[in-house]
Amino acid sequence: MLVDSHCHLDFPDFAAERDAIVARARAVGVDTMLTICTRLDEFDEVHAIAQAYDGIWCSVGAHPHEAKDHAALEPEQLLAFASHSKVIGIGETGLDFHYDLSPRDVQERVFRAHIAASRASGLPLIIQAREADREIARILEQERPPPGVLHCFSSGRALAEAALDLGFYISLSGIVTFRNAEELRAIARDVPLDRLLVETDAPYLAPVPYRGKRNEPAFVAATAAAVAMLKDIATEDLAAVTRENFFRLFTKAIPTAQ
Ligand SMILES: [Zn+2]
Numbered sequence: 001m002l003v004d005s006h007c008h009l010d011f012p013d014f015a016a017e018r019d020a021i022v023a024r025a026r027a028v029g030v031d032t033m034l035t036i037c038t039r040l041d042e043f044d045e046v047h048a049i050a051q052a053y054d055g056i057w058c059s060v061g062a063h064p065h066e067a068k069d070h071a072a073l074e075p076e077q078l079l080a081f082a083s084h085s086k087v088i089g090i091g092e093t094g095l096d097f098h099y100d101l102s103p104r105d106v107q108e109r110v111f112r113a114h115i116a117a118s119r120a121s122g123l124p125l126i127i128q129a130r131e132a133d134r135e136i137a138r139i140l141e142q143e144r145p146p147p148g149v150l151h152c153f154s155s156g157r158a159l160a161e162a163a164l165d166l167g168f169y170i171s172l173s174g175i176v177t178f179r180n181a182e183e184l185r186a187i188a189r190d191v192p193l194d195r196l197l198v199e200t201d202a203p204y205l206a207p208v209p210y211r212g213k214r215n216e217p218a219f220v221a222a223t224a225a226a227v228a229m230l231k232d233i234a235t236e237d238l239a240a241v242t243r244e245n246f247f248r249l250f251t252k253a254i255p256t257a258q
Contacts, residue, residue: 002030002224002239003246004217005171006092006126006151006199009035009056010046013203013214022053025217029239031055031256032246033217034199036092036126038063040070043081050086055256059126061091067102067110078117088252090118091126092151098130108139115145124148124249127168133159140166147249152201157187164195169249171197174207174215177226189230197249198223198242 004025008014014021025033032055037046043060050058060081062070081087093114095107102110118125125148129136133155140162147167153160154175163170170191175181188196198220200206206215207222221235228238247255 001032001243002028002220003032003034003197003243004030004200004202004220005034005149005197005242005246006173007033007035007202007217008038008204009033009049009202009217010042011203014216018049021216021218022056025220026055028218028221030217030220032243032253033057034059034089034126034246034250034253037061038092039066040073040077040081047081047084047086057086057088057250057253059089059091060087061093061114061126062110063092064094064096064107064111064128064130065099065101067107070110071106073110073113075113075116075120078114079121082117082121082123085252087123088250089124089126089148090114090121091148092128093125094128094130095132095135096128096130097132097135108135111139112143115139115143118145118148119143122146123252126151128152129155129159137162140168149197149249151199152205153187154184157190160187160191164191169195169197169245171199172223172227173199173201174205174211174219174223176230177208177223178211179208185230188227193231193233193241194245196227196242197245198227198238
């Protein structure tokens, strides 16, 4: 059994065939998926998807790209949504200085509102960090939120180590299968097994051998196989340990019966 710790099942890419996509994931053993909220005005739709399927959970948050539309966000707004039974995490949030689609100071303010909501609810943060390693490390070290996850990890070693020191988990996406990702693989080899998660970030970033196609949760199996090779363990063992890690971190999620 496998967990896809980060996907976007509400995106229009999936609208016409969501049932089929969930069925294909289950057919390859992906029984648990965390579908991620990126804008508060889309929460209802994300939440409805989680409500509709066993083993699908959701988050509440505003992606750093969307921070400009959430500039006055207060932790209480997130907490109001976080009380729903299927909401298990806060995010995705963080800093994305690659695209800079929102002003950096607004991204930081909105990130700190998510941190406050994580602290108040005890729900883990789901963090997007892109070309902002030093700033993310500084904010986390200052705020010391409860453990969360650096999703779709593609940052440098220093941020991985800072996050691990704070009890955070590292989630690997299809990027780890890309030919030019040697540096990421070197970092992944050194992340303790009990702090690793795997994800698709579907519809983006399909792993090899699907690279370039639309990604979907079933493909997390390819990422898990690649990470198992890196860790020199069987794919079933990697699947089992990342599943255990997921439920240890996201304590509000209930495992489906196996
Ligand atoms: Zn995402």
